[in-house]
Amino acid sequence: MDEIKVESLFEWLDRTTQIIHEQQDEPYLDSLAVTLETLFYQDVSAEIDDLLKYKLQSALKKVDLTTYQIEDIRKATQLAILKGMKGSTQQQHLMTPEAVALFVGYISEKLMKGKDKIRIFDLVSGTANLLLTVMNQLEQPAEAFASEIDPTLIKLGVLNANLQQKQVEFFHQDSLRPFLVDPIDLIIADLPVGYYPDDIRANDFQLSADKGHSYAHHLLIEQGMNYTKEAGYLIFVIPDFLFDSDQSDKLHAYIQEYAHIIGVIRLPESAFKSKKNVKSIFILQKKGKDTQGPKQPLLANLPSFNNTREMGDILDQMNGWFKQYI
Known part of the structure; x- marks a missing residue:
């Protein structure tokens, strides 16, 4: 570049x-x-x-x-x-920070190593920057899909993909509605945090709330799992408080039943505006006949992205972990 x-x-x-x-x-x-x-x-x-x-x-x-x-x-x-x-006041008009998108790309490349061709799906694609960043880092061709409900963001996403000569099939819809897609190798999503307003649709999910509105970020994890092939992977950018909320017991039990936790990487506080906005990267593998979780999940606290020496040390450790795991 x-x-x-x-x-x-x-x-x-x-x-x-x-x-x-x-x-x-x-x-x-x-x-x-x-x-x-x-x-x-x-x-x-x-x-x-x-x-x-x-x-x-x-x-x-x-x-x-x-x-x-x-x-x-x-x-x-x-x-x-x-x-x-x-200049936009709309909460959904936020973009995954560049360094975070590159890190999701790095993890994707490690998990997809050795596969000839893959299918990748960003469930909440926004302007498609996260998806395109990941595609640019993958070593193999990817059949790509993206979903976004906001008309301005999806238009920017389509143009973004066109200008970068990337073929992406876009769905302009609520990401919690059904999709017409075959099973996916890799799901990615920077999860929007908040309540999902459609209680009737939410009731179709195991992770719907017992009373009141359900959390959209919980439902999106289940939606991702529904479209992932057996032994496929899911990489979510999640809020730090994901497992501390009032509906988290249900989420924990759901993940235990359907997935192996591959790793949790806490992103540096310096990458976010305030401490309460800090996020982590949550890596799952959908359970299948021959799958088993890692002996020890990948757990890391990332230093500031500007601290090249410490970041280099962490990346060395992570490369070693992936070598053993893969």
Whole structure:
């Protein structure tokens, strides 16, 4: 990845998005979707008025997409999305931190080693940055699926995948509704935390609450398990308090019955805005006929991502653990 290239493409995306934002009075993220569409098709939508069309055609002449690597495009797009999310008040308009996404990619690559082709599914894909980061780190081709209910986020996700030349099948739906997909090798999700409002749908899940609303983050773990093939893996970015909540006994029993706990990696506090937002990476394997859990699950507390010496030591230990486990 070339930092100068990333910066120049981000500046182009940001400038062009500002032009659309000012002209159409749309939110930044919606304007960014128009920018990405224009960049991908190298053309301006017929629905745009003449003045904006002229400005966008002029902007297109100043950028040559063929001079950028896929990873430059991913990073520049991510920076533009992050800028838009800072101005957005909606809770779901948050992105998995870059270092966390790279770490999920590292674990995915270890677990999928030696497989010819895999099927991967991000249950709550947002702008698809987590999914695309993981796909960029896998050594084998992946058949990819993503689900997202928010119309702005899924549009950005589709454009993000197109610009990075990645084939992803997107589902624009509530991620707790049924999917038409064959069993999956690897489920990933940065779990949104909160109550699920549809009590009738929640009742179809073993992890539904005995009374009141169920936790969406619990139901998504079960949903992931339902679509994972036997012996397949699930990697969740979870809140620190996952097993301390009032419905956690049920979750604990469910996981004991259907999965092997492969590991829990606590992410550094410095990666999050406040202590109460700290998350961990939770790794599961769906039980199958010939599966058995590791003798000792992988448990680690990550140092700050900026502390390269300590991070190097932890990675060495983790590499050793994976070598034994795989």
